[in-house]
Amino acid sequence: MLNITQTRIPKGVIDLGVGHPGPELLPLDELHQAALHRFSRGDPSFLQYGAEPGDGYFRTELARFLSRHDPFELEPDSLFITNGVSQALDLICTVFTQPGQVVFVEEPTYFLSLGIFRDHRLEPVAIPTDQEGLNIEALEAALKRYRPALLYTIPSFQNPTATTLSPARRKRLVELSQEHDFLIVADEVYQLLHYGPPPPPSLGRFASSGSVLSLGSFSKILAPGLRLGWIQAAPARLQALTQSGLVASGGGLNPFTSALVRSALELGLQEAHLNRLRETYRSRLEAVLGALSLHRLKPRYTPEGGYFVWLELDRALNTQVLLEQALKAGVRFQPGPKFSSRGGFPHALRLCFAYYDVPDLIEGVQRLAAILPAP
Structure with missing residues (x-):
């Protein structure tokens, strides 16, 4: 089957592994205006x-x-x-x-x-x-x-x-x-x-x-x-x-x-769009941090910018194995070993808050927490 878009998310899955902006944040009107200006x-x-x-x-x-x-x-x-x-x-x-x-x-x-x-x-x-x-x-x-x-x-x-x-x-x-x-x-x-x-x-x-x-x-x-x-x-x-x-x-x-x-x-x-992104991502990050706290999950470091939250779980867990359970529960993340040049961080995972709006982010964290052992 022809792949017409890079972002392929299975139906019913909240993919917190996706590392790019949601479609509603793509500046179609702004770039249309910019194109008209340049061609004129x-x-x-x-x-x-x-x-x-x-x-x-x-x-x-x-x-x-x-x-x-x-x-x-x-x-x-x-x-x-x-x-x-x-x-x-x-x-x-x-x-x-x-x-x-x-x-x-x-x-x-x-x-x-x-x-x-x-x-x-x-x-x-x-x-x-x-x-x-x-x-x-x-x-x-x-x-x-x-x-x-x-x-x-x-x-x-x-x-x-x-x-x-x-x-x-x-x-x-x-x-x-x-x-x-x-x-x-x-x-x-x-x-x-x-x-x-x-x-x-x-x-x-x-x-x-x-x-x-x-x-x-x-x-x-x-x-x-x-x-x-x-x-x-x-x-x-x-x-x-x-x-x-x-x-x-x-x-x-x-x-x-x-x-x-x-x-x-x-x-x-560009300046106006950057300000919009900052406001949007700030609210999404706050939502993810709040949802994690509600489920007694704490990021290794508290983000103040960017796209990502890094979680380090109990060292007995393997997030590559956990990912299979997560997909069945309707959520996805990036397992820690992907980010290591030597296969480290088997107990860690990365979440992205850029792609989804607040309700889906909260639901995604809830689905993730449901498959994790109690802290």
């Missing part, structure tokens, strides 16, 4: 092969938008436009790594990044995390044993744990990258999705060091189907990306979509 300009240049780092007008508008949300001025020439963060990570691995090299990853980490590293035949080495994000002492110990090509981190509202790397650790991480000559690839797609105080400034503020590549995406703040993201880095680092075979052959990545999103930025549609 009478300039067909966005239908042509684009400049290698991305359209200059779009990068200028994107730099303005990002500078409003981070306490530092961001220059357009520090931005390279990509087809989303997954393609950005793949391109970084192509340009800056060789098969067999070590990459450091957080434990746990975004599970689909591990597939990209496998594709490039890289060896992931897990670095533990705690309530302040990546454990710097553990990183320093690992650096005595390994010479990584890069370290992949999700510093703000991490997927899956929702932890945020502290300012002191961010600074020390950059110092270590320069001392030991490895790249920091910071997946910062949740940086703007905060539901309380904002997180520390993005690692992009350290881009001028030459060792930081900060990745961002419109998938989380506008619409995933746009497949539009960016890399922020020192211009010398970006030059290596523009000279890659992929970009040399095809030109700038996604110039058509960039033009539409440029209009969304110019018209203030």
